[in-house]
Amino acid sequence: MMDLHAEIRRILLALLCVSILVIGAVSAAPTTELRIVKIGADGVTILNETTVDYRWMEENLPVLGDGVTHYYHQGPVFEGDKWDPNETTNFKDRGAVKGTNIRDLAELVGGAGPGDEIMVKAVDGYHVEFPYENVYEPDPRQGPIGVCWYNGGDPEVGERQGTGYVPDYYTGMRLVFFADNSTNPEGLHVYGNWDMHETLPDAAQHFYDGLYPSTSGLTVKWVDEIRVYTGGYQGEKGALAGSLTTPAGTAAEPTEAPLSLLVTVLAVAGAAILCARRGGA
Structure with missing residues (x-):
């Protein structure tokens, strides 16, 4: 179980890093x-x-x-x-x-x-x-x-x-x-x-x-x-x-990532956790 939790944490951390990079790329634009x-x-x-x-x-x-x-x-x-x-x-x-x-x-x-x-x-x-x-x-x-x-x-x-x-x-x-x-x-x-x-x-x-x-x-x-x-x-x-x-x-509209991007990231996170759980079962 500990290995499963560690794997989930690694997946979520990786997804968080990717999300930050993508959101930054969206915000930093001409x-x-x-x-x-x-x-x-x-x-x-x-x-x-x-x-x-x-x-x-x-x-x-x-x-x-x-x-x-x-x-x-x-x-x-x-x-x-x-x-x-x-x-x-x-x-x-x-x-x-x-x-x-x-x-x-x-x-x-x-x-x-x-x-x-x-x-x-x-x-x-x-x-x-x-x-x-x-x-x-x-x-x-x-x-x-x-x-x-x-x-x-x-x-x-x-x-x-x-x-x-x-x-x-x-x-x-x-x-x-x-x-x-x-x-x-x-x-x-x-x-x-x-x-x-x-x-x-x-x-x-x-x-x-x-x-x-x-x-x-x-x-x-x-x-x-x-x-x-x-x-x-x-x-x-x-x-x-x-x-x-x-x-x-x-409020003035802030520059932010599209909702679809955030939904996609969350969906991927959920799928990754599910796969990790099945793999650890």
Whole structure:
């Protein structure tokens, strides 16, 4: 009997692992539309919201990027000066992207003002926040912050993140800083780690493993929400963001595995247990 119980536990554990992987794969997928929300000073009340897709954004709002020029972020630097002010290593090519300024998206729900923060959130809950000034009055070395829905046809970069419009651009929609080329000795459009040091407040900077500055960590992929927090975001930085509830009391639809998938997993689990019991009889 003990062997039977052990076998059942092994089967259930394996099915649980498979379920987690499948559900994660379903949740982590390219996004094609954005929910944009303005939230009151209490951090809860929704003042205004709308939802737009990438087609509407391209047709109705100014477009960042030309689909030819590549934009880069910088990963962590482990040797020498971790800030690498001369921008010499570990560039992350985010592609020849086109996208929409999050400032223009915020304006769709009433905009932001000094003291407000704008959150960019992914489908898995990962999020980053930026002060009003960095969104509305960016230093050129930082550039506008955009949500990108197109990546130009570069074969090398395309192999890693997909080309064309989302969902073929399968790391989109993605957050990218449209930095100028004023600080890069090769004339590349790089938002480097030292650029982050000089343009973003400490609370908005990203550090790999908590130690090494990395602007690459700011380039959130699979973006599905833009939130404007009146008076600033009061939640925990770096924690996963939860869903919001509309004023009518209807919860925002979470990204989750289809019911049919869960039913299938449970059915397989039941069949496996039955087989194990028959085998142990």
